[in-house]
Amino acid sequence: MRRAFQTSAALLASLFLGGCLSSGAALTSAPVAPLPPGALALRPSLPKTGNVALSGRAEQGALAAQYQALQFGAVGQAVPWSADGYRGEVVPTQLYRIGSQDCRGYTHVITKGSATTRQVGTACRSGAEGWTPVG
Numbered sequence: 001m002r003r004a005f006q007t008s009a010a011l012l013a014s015l016f017l018g019g020c021l022s023s024g025a026a027l028t029s030a031p032v033a034p035l036p037p038g039a040l041a042l043r044p045s046l047p048k049t050g051n052v053a054l055s056g057r058a059e060q061g062a063l064a065a066q067y068q069a070l071q072f073g074a075v076g077q078a079v080p081w082s083a084d085g086y087r088g089e090v091v092p093t094q095l096y097r098i099g100s101q102d103c104r105g106y107t108h109v110i111t112k113g114s115a116t117t118r119q120v121g122t123a124c125r126s127g128a129e130g131w132t133p134v135g
Contacts, residue, residue, distance in 0.1 A: 038130035039067035045133035047119035058086040
């Protein structure tokens with residue numbers, strides 16, 4: 001019984017690792033995860049990075065981190081991200097209510113090389129999973 005278990009474990013491990021290696025994908029490259037449904041609405045609120053536009057992967061990382069910070073982040077705790085030479089972090093503030101809407105402030109810092117862009121903004125909930133940037 002023990003030998004059968006060891007053989008099965010070795011077979012499963014070789015299949016798993018073999019599939020990873022034969023796919024041609026580098027083991028160090030992180031796959032691009034799909035954005036949460038409410039994250040795309042935050043696109044207009046991303047900090048402007050001067051003359052350089054964020055790459056698609058960097059924009060996706062920035063949007064996912066901003067959504068994560070607003071939806072689930074602890075007050076004052078940075079949600080970091082990095083992609084394609086950009087790195088950043090989003091730090092949420094306390095959730096507060098305006099009328100019947102829940103809102104939250106945040107600071108989003110994006111760095112590329114020695115250039116840093118910092119933006120302070122506010123977003124309010126739009127539905128259970130969405131956030132809309134405010135002014």
